[in-house]
Amino acid sequence: PRYRLPREVIDREVAMIEDLGVEFVYNKRFGQDLTYEDLKKEGFEAFLFAIGAHKAYKMRIPGEDDFPQVMDAIDLLKNVALGHRQAPGRKAVIIGGGNVAIDAARTCLRLGCEDVTIAYRRTRKEMPADEEEVEQAEEEGINLSVLTIPVESVGENGQITALQCHRAEIVTRDDSSRKYPMPVLGSDFFIEADTIITAIGQQVDHTGMESLKDLDWTRRNTIKVDMVSMQTSKQGVFAAGDAVTGPATVIEAIGGGKRAAEAIDRYLSG
Secondary structure (H helix, E strand, O other): OOOOOOHHHHHHHHHHHHHOOOOOOOOOOEOOOEOHHHHHHOOOOOEEEOOOOOEEOOOOOOOOOOOOOEEEHHHHHHHHHOOOOOOOOOEEEEEOOOHHHHHHHHHHHHHOOOEEEEEOOOOHHHOOOOHHHHHHHHHOOOEEEOOEEEEEEEEEOOEEEEEEEEEEEEEEOOOOOOEEEEEOOOOOEEEEOOEEEEOOOEEOOOOOOOOOOOOOEOOOOOEOOOOOOOEOOOOOEEEOOHHHHOOOOHHHHHHHHHHHHHHHHHHHOO
16 A cells, blocks of 8 residues: 555664663553453553544445455455465456545556456546545556446356446436436346456454443544543543544544543643
8 A cells, every 4th residue: 555654664663662761562452351450450540542434335236245355345355464465366446535545546457467347336426535545546548337236246156247236327416516426237247257346345343342331422433522521521531543534544543642641731730
């Protein structure tokens, strides 16, 4: 992925933080290897959860969970960042229209996929990805199938063969001024593929957080905080970054971390 820092840069940053007195504890999962109560017993008085929003949304279409060749873009990009550089297939379809979808498509091309298509349910103009990213993807030979609604992942003998889709039209509903993509009757078509990669959005993963029973969550499945103090509904527990805002930018996450650090300092200082 384009935004991954070189290993030596990461090591240098970690060393600088350690020099400030920060201790890194690796290979420990909150809620599994240690709990909130364990840390309280060790004397910790304030806690910051900056766990991001790494869990991919499901498409909820037939066949999505039936084939190992259906994967989410976050896992693909993570595995590439960890050094797994094998092409996921010959023909890949990426579902989504944001920067993650573009990243996944361009990464597939670099891994050796012969044919890469991005399927998006709205128009090209409505794609949330940066215009420059979309243009560069097209220049590299990535196909763009807009007004395309996925219907089913199709395959046989455990192998994906195609993505069945509907053509869409943008309509305005009676109860809303917002325009929505609606399937056109009889417009079924298939995009040939042996790999389907979903990039339709991310959410906060609750795994490990079950023990914090007093923690309030928003309707958007993010951690609810006081945006001034960055404190959650649980005394002494703070949160920042995508876990609070939902998927956003690195700059916004850094800003949230700074606000939370200042808030924790005020909290510990009484």
